[in-house]
Amino acid sequence: MATTSIRSSKNNQPNALFDRRPLNFDPTLKRNRINRVLTSIAGVFGALAVLPLFLVLLYVLFQGGRLLSPTLFTQLPPPPGLDGGGIGNAVIGTILVTLIASVIAIPIGVGGGIYLNEYSTRGWFSQFISFGNDILAGVPSIITGVFVYGIVVSTRLFFNQSFSAVAGGLALAVLMLPTVIKTTDEGLKLVPQELRWGSYGIGASKFVTVMRVTLPAAFTPIATGVVLAIARAAGETAPLIFTALFSPFWPEGIFNPIATMSVLIFNFSIMPYEAQNELAWAASFVLVIMILAANLIARWISSLSRN
């Protein structure tokens, strides 16, 4: 096709260095047809990728939203076979366990990230830590549950208690730690070196520089990562099944088994009772709203620096 058009143009204007024919787009060309087919395939793939989100959200909002009432948050789940009830204990439990995990993981993670970026010489030790951090991020969440079961639950480490909210919090903390370290490290990398030099130049010590200059400058990316890590931890179930276990009662302190929304969804979804299944949908609704809100907050935080 192309060769013929060149030949014909040469016949028309033998002296012209370049072909003067106007730019034209021939949609019947094979390459253009293939192009259109592939573009529409990509469009279909994109639609397929987005479809599950709509379907899941639709069902969670409809099935869970219609059960939304004040009693949902003030009552305990009913015994099997009975109707009504709420998920009050599980809401408190999720907040408590996630809080314990955050209190453990955020300081350690931010500290570790500070070490990696501010103090380490990028020698073998910090490379080993970064590598280990990536590996830890890839450890399946159920394994962290097995790990915490092995060192805390089966050994009755805390006050001779086996399953406890603290054990669940520890398992979630192991999950959160790599994310927090990674985002802190990456966030600090974005801070211009001149800021640190300026701080040293006016006589600040390294500690003061990190605390008053570098960390505040990297606040936005770190906060975004931390909020996302908290949101992810709040929805995790696998590490909690045999660490925090479940409890049909109100929380009895952090050294006792505790109900969480995620484990409640798991336990109640496989029960053959209508009331329990409905509570599972309601808990999904609350959990999804909380997590989506956290995600939107994280996006808002990260947009702060751009403006």
Place this chain on the structure above:
Amino acid sequence: MPTDSATTAHAADAYLLRRRPPSEKLLDTGFRQLSLVMASTVAVVLISIFLVVFTGAREAIGEFGLAFLTTSGWDPVNQQYGAFVAIYGTLVTSILSLTIAVPLGVGTAILITEDVLPKTIRDAVGLMVELLAAIPSVVLGLWAIFVMEPAIRPALNLLHAWLGWSPFFNTTAQGPGMAPAILILVVMVLPIITAISRDALNQVPVELRQGAYGVGTTRWGAIFSVILPAAVSAITGGVMLSLGRAMGETMAVTMIIGNSINFNISLLAPGNTIASMLANQFGEADGIQVSALMYAAVILMILTFTVNVLAQWIVRRLSLRY
């Protein structure tokens, strides 16, 4: 003149080298050491995970040896354990789900990064895929039990009617099974693959793109022969990472795979994975069953560890020079 020298002397006094007080130095080194300890936590946790799981598994490793990998009985009464069903299920569900998710994810990433659609629509698609990643796996499992599985069951039975002669489809779909588990895994790894592919495609230098269009190729010519080859190492790394994620994914799979202890090659029949076996049995197990479960956990860890190390190696070593 005298006044001038006086001010210089004053200035010299003001800017005399001041030594830091010991307390400040202590704080400085103390904080350094503290952050070092915090960074070491990663190594300590990682090594103790391996140690705890491995010591827990030692009894079962001694008892069953390597035959554990190839036998398929799981019998708490006679205390005979073999993890073949779970290992097979883990590999089959994760690999098949990736075969579906990789074209979907990379296709979506291309759609988001190329200027096929207006930017607002592309950003919206990107945001929605990210939000899909945020939905907890237990909620996806709940949705899979009550909505997805009943909805796709007729389609799966149609598959059985057409392809029933092959061993992979020779049972009817009657509820939970491997096929729904594979589909829910697709939903779970899709956002990861899309996000990593999108980052990889965005990092391809714009000159490469312009060069490709400059020599007169079409959009898909540029994508297939220039842009994708330039991004292939990062995409492959991302695919390996999501393979590790798919292998270790627990909740949604546990809720929909049926947790059968019997081996069945059919994808429409109930199956099991290592992670779902752990989730189901670990809480109530005692004696050597705990050890056998720990042994299965060791296998899962070795699988995900290998895949993750391979992923990092691919990203570091196989990056194209352009």
